[in-house]
Amino acid sequence: MVDTDVDQAVRVEGLVKLFGSLTAVDDVSFDVKRGEIFGILGPNGAGKTTTLEIIEGLLKPTQGTVSVLGLNVFKEPNKVKARIGVQLQSSAYHDYLKLSEILTLLGSFYPRRVSPTELLERVGLADKAKSRVKELSGGQQQSFTVAASLVNDPELVILDEPTTGLDPQARRNLWSLIQEINQRGVTVIMTTHYMEEAEALCQRLAIMDHGRLVSVDSPRNLINQLDATYRVKLVVANPLTDAQVASFNGGVEVIQAAEGNAYLLRMHNSPKALATMLEEINRSEISLEHLEVTPVTLEDVFLELTGNELQD
């Protein structure tokens, strides 16, 4: 079946991958539109990397079909590989080659290629052309691996946890690099386990957990689904009684009663509900030690959808 829909960069249907008795990917289907930044979010072991490796043609699925840029990955792997750029999660580069030499080498494998000088300039490593990968900082190394994924001027770039292990500044630099690549019309698929990264970068998100696809939508819609606007963290001197919680009224839902007297609440009809709750606390002379009010984030979405915290 040839996919004639030009708007689809990637179409994944009914993907299953078994490693022995382990189900790494369990019936996953999603589409990636051309020109978007599509994120796959999930904790370690959720099946993100396996899904990407199937899309890249590195792994054969146990079941299901994948088309990339309208081509069947398993029937025409080299045609697909020529048009996509890939950054692997753990891949290093040759210790004994200079940056420009590595890019020249990789470029030589493709029919269409971008000059190493231009690539290094784009990722801000122009002055490091003669350095070795080992001599770069962590952030520079990640920028370099992104540059390496662009050697063939690809239509689609697949980045596997590009910012893992980076400090906040380096992470933000990489975000702007990814956005800039996307603005040139390149479709980006990336995995991450950072919520704020997914929210900041991705137009649409697939949330994966234990090999299954939990939800696919834009970050905003995913948050709106929750039907809550604020999350409130409350620390009180004495444990709250059920009656006291009830008196906070219907707009408040206790989602987690953490250690001792700390409570995590979700507030629906804010900001009025917040005012009501504070009044109630005052009236019943609950001694408030700490109060934190934050907007709902993807973290809450993940917690809601999977019942787990995203990060350990």
Added chain:
Amino acid sequence: MLTLVIANLKMLARNRQATFWAIFFPLLLVVAFGLFDINNVGSGNLVVVDLDGGPRAKTLEQALSQVEILDLESLELKSGEDAETKARLKVSEKELDYLVIIPQGFEDGDPEKSQSPPGITLVYNSRDHGRNQLVDALIGSLVAKTQPENSPLPISQILSSQVIEVPEVDYFDEVLMGLIGLGIMTNSIISIAVRVSTFRNQSILKRLLVTPLPIWKYFAGEILAHLVLASIQVAIFLAVGVFAFGASIHGNVGWIFVIVLLGTVVFLNIGFILSAWARSPAAASGLGNLVALPMMFFAGAFFSTATLPWVLPEAARVLPLTPMLDALRDVAIDSAPLWETWPQLGALGIWVAVTALIASRVFRFS
């Protein structure tokens, strides 16, 4: 500091493959050296052609068989062959080191009965000069002892030596070919095994798989690079051997390169095979040594394998280094043209095919 040392030791101990070879390998060398009877290396073989057959001749033959540095052999003759002619031919072909011809009438070698008493003839080729002198003197003294006590003749009258000139080859010329074989083999096997293992550990191989590069090109690239390296190695070995140590290359140098490159492919394939089992680059290096170094001894890189006990000389013939060294020595020392080494080249060709097949079956990218 101590903590660091202990931590390092722990890490080394946990890298079991590498540790195992580090201990096992020196042990292997000891065994290999032990198998060689190094003292035996200097001895030569001897054939006695007895045209007299008298008791004096028998006594001499008996005495010769006692000499430690000479292995007395009997000549196998086909019907119609003349013993002396055949034995002389073998000396000139370097298959036989020493030939003693006892003439007819040796029994009655009494100067009063004959004007010109028949003397013993000792025939040898010019190859091993030092041993020749020793053997010449030794046989002279043995012959002298067989003379009648009352009328001894000067040695010069009862023993004459004939030297058959063959191209000058010293032990170093042979060893130089052994060194070339060893260098090429060790480097090819270990370099490939370690490189592939390193690239796999760093996911560089996986990174190549996501490009449209056809897999065969990756292998071809590795093999070609190593063939260039091997050519440079051989050129250096030959240059140093010839110019610094005075080795002589009698045959065509170009053929030496052809043989070496064919052998290199075999050893590279073995490196690819070993890389599949090595879990770390260090283990790959150990595995490479494990395969390469015993082969160095058993294929006769430095010592003749003829002195090995049991079935080992036969077993040595099936190792890939053996045909490579044989072909190299045929060309370099005996000036053989390349096509005369076809049995060895054929054996190497079979090795190329077999190792390539195994490598393609066991190779792992991740």
